[in-house]
Amino acid sequence: MSEYTPQSISEYLKHRLDTHRVETISYRYGTVIKTGDGVCRISGLPQCKYGELLRFENDVYGMVLDLEEDRLGAVILDSSNSVKEGDTVVGTGKVAEVPVGEELLGRVVDPIGRSLDGKPLFSKQFLPCERKAPSIIDRRPVDTPLQTGILSIDSMIPIGLGQRELIIGDRQTGKTSIAIDTILNQKNSDVICVYCAIGQKASTISGVIETLKKNGAMDYSVVVAATASDSPAMQYLAPFAATSIAEWFTEKGKNVLVVYDDLSKHAVAYRTMSLLLLRPPGREAYPGDVFYLHSRLLERSACLSEKLGGGSLTALPIIETMGGNISAYIPTNVISITDGQIFLEDELFHSGIRPAINTGLSVSRVGRAAQSGAMKAVSGTLRIELSKFREMAVFARFGSDVDASTAKMLKKGQILTELFKQPKSSPYSVFKEVVLLLCYKSDIFYDMDIKDIKSYSSQLLKYVYEDSSAVASKIDSTGVMSESDKQQIISSIMEFKEKHNE
Ligand code: ATP
Ligand code: MG
Secondary structure, eight states: OTTOOHHHHHHHHHHHHHHOOOOOOOOOEEEEEEEETTEEEEEEOTTOOTTEEEEOGGGOEEEEEEEOSSEEEEEESSOGGGOOTTOEEEEEEEEOEEEESGGGTTOEEOTTOOBSSSSOOOOOEEEESSOOOOOGGGBOOOOSEEOOSOHHHHHHSOEETTOBOEEEESTTSSHHHHHHHHHHTTTTSSEEEEEEEEEEOHHHHHHHHHHHHHTTOGGGEEEEEEETTSOHHHHHHHHHHHHHHHHHHHTTTOEEEEEEETHHHHHHHHHHHHHHTTOOBOGGGOBTTHHHHHHHHHTTOOBBOGGGTOOEEEEEEEEEOSTTOTTSHHHHHHHHHSSEEEEEOHHHHHTTOSSOBOTTTOEESSGGGGSOHHHHHHHTTHHHHHHHHHHHHHHHTTTOOOOHHHHHHHHHHHHHHHHHOOOTTOOOOHHHHHHHHHHHHTTTTTTSOGGGHHHHHHHHHHHHHHHTHHHHHHHHHHOOOOHHHHHHHHHHHHHHHHHHHO
16 A cells, blocks of 8 residues: 555645636526517527527527627517516527437427427437538539329429429419329338428328328328427428438438428418517518528528539428419519429319319429430420410310311320329329320320220220339339330230220
């Protein structure tokens, strides 16, 4: 025990004292001076940042959205009556964050990452909700198709991975159905899907989750939900949180699809928040920065360069119009930000043409470049044929006699319209889409009654799929169709036709 001399002990203690660091924990306190309708004014906390999270008493959270000289304006994330005047507030020093990672697959979460499906969520990684969009050199052009499984979209308004395609239309015209069908169609691809519900009824959201579960799509999907009864601040955060969850996968080199359902309600939530914070109202009472709100969100969709892993983030924002008016403030804003739109029409929907896509007003500005070879080969002139048909159909309604070539065009237009009708939750594979369009091109349905086409084509698809199964799996996996593949498909179609006529 000789080594423990008084000297060595005092040296040891001196060393411990020298190396010991007392961590100073400083809390920054402020006081609520005014509160009401989900917003509050706070005095104190001069170092707070824009977007910083605040903790009120009872573990209620809020977010700073107004920085004034001597006070702050903040929105409350929980129910608005949980904060009283005189309450103390602590600045957390953190901006709003959301948990990210593989654990989120199959889960339903709210915009700040609290689980909504009754199961605990253990996530080790977090990302801020607001992040910078990838820069120009971080991106590469859109070159790979994202198959929606909806014949009219894949053939005429193709969407590419990394594209932003707006789905726009009046209420109850099938907007959500198109987005959900696209998610269901990713079952056999490697695309991860994030569905973000903003300001919808809880019952509608649970219906969507039920559809996803029933079709086995929850395994590769995440649902981020802020319902109509959540505070406007939660609804405002939802799409940003959903994008951060998606970006985590994108940065790992994956392809991700995000659906924002819908950005009209998002703009309304932001307007509510801004008006309560006494920001000056602009057109339609929206604040001046509502364009920036959506442009910074949608700029985050991208096709990343190979150096950054080559992942992609495709966005399908949804906008609800009133009376088909696409020139209102929010629709024009989002149309100008996105790379195209799918316009759904009430009139078409009620005349039984579902999905009710108005092909004249729908465009895809970058998707053509991404369309698969097989699809390109069979879909070239469809848009022109359909628009000519719509034009002619108006005249034909007056019962005037038409010449033979116009009659043919009308019949072909009717056939195409019939082929484009598709019930929901029944996406087609690439091969099936190619076969249907090949049939249309080679006038297989020309002599038939329009009402018989649906049942005939489904039998035909089944037969051709079995008869040319090697070609089918090749086209489904590569999207390429050689001339011999095409001949093989056509001979299967003819075989079916002969058998059917016997
Ligand atoms: P909301 O404005 O309420 O959000 P929405 O535009 O999202 O409505 P959906 O909820 O997708 O529309 O669809 C409205 C109704 O139309 C639903 O009852 C749905 O079942 C039906 N529907 C949608 N697409 C089709 C389709 N392709 N074939 C048949 N019915 C459809
Ligand atoms: Mg909807």
